[in-house]
Amino acid sequence: MIVSRFATAQEAQNAFYKAIERADLARMMAVWAEEEDVVCIHPGGSRHQGIDAIRESWRQIFARGPELKFKLVAERTVPGRMLSMHSVIERITNTRSAFAASFAIATNIYVLSNHGWQMLLHHASPMPEQPINEEPPAILH
Numbered sequence: 001m002i003v004s005r006f007a008t009a010q011e012a013q014n015a016f017y018k019a020i021e022r023a024d025l026a027r028m029m030a031v032w033a034e035e036e037d038v039v040c041i042h043p044g045g046s047r048h049q050g051i052d053a054i055r056e057s058w059r060q061i062f063a064r065g066p067e068l069k070f071k072l073v074a075e076r077t078v079p080g081r082m083l084s085m086h087s088v089i090e091r092i093t094n095t096r097s098a099f100a101a102s103f104a105i106a107t108n109i110y111v112l113s114n115h116g117w118q119m120l121l122h123h124a125s126p127m128p129e130q131p132i133n134e135e136p137p138a139i140l141h
Contacts, residue, residue: 005116006031009084010077012110012117017070023062029055033111033118041123043104069093073103084110084117089127103127 006012019028071091078085106124
């Protein structure tokens, strides 16, 4: 088991995306807070709550080995003393596919614990297609 202490929420975020790109389950789980309140929602997927459910979801994703590359676009951070919220657009490419990149909108929330900064929530959704010069539609919910 890899135990990491991240001094900043940004360090935890960098480790999260590096773990995905390497398909490294141990490093992925080192980012997450080991609490039953943690939540992970993959693009187009269901809600996984609790560390065991999240571990299993990543194990299934990583079963094919490293194949995803991420570039974060338009990252916005709302830092706090105990919580840090990161809103990003993920540009995702599959190294085994000739298809164009896909985009997802993600929210990552980190908490400062006795173990440093750790992830509480990752929620990613496919980004709706829209012309480049068009304003995003207003969404109420």
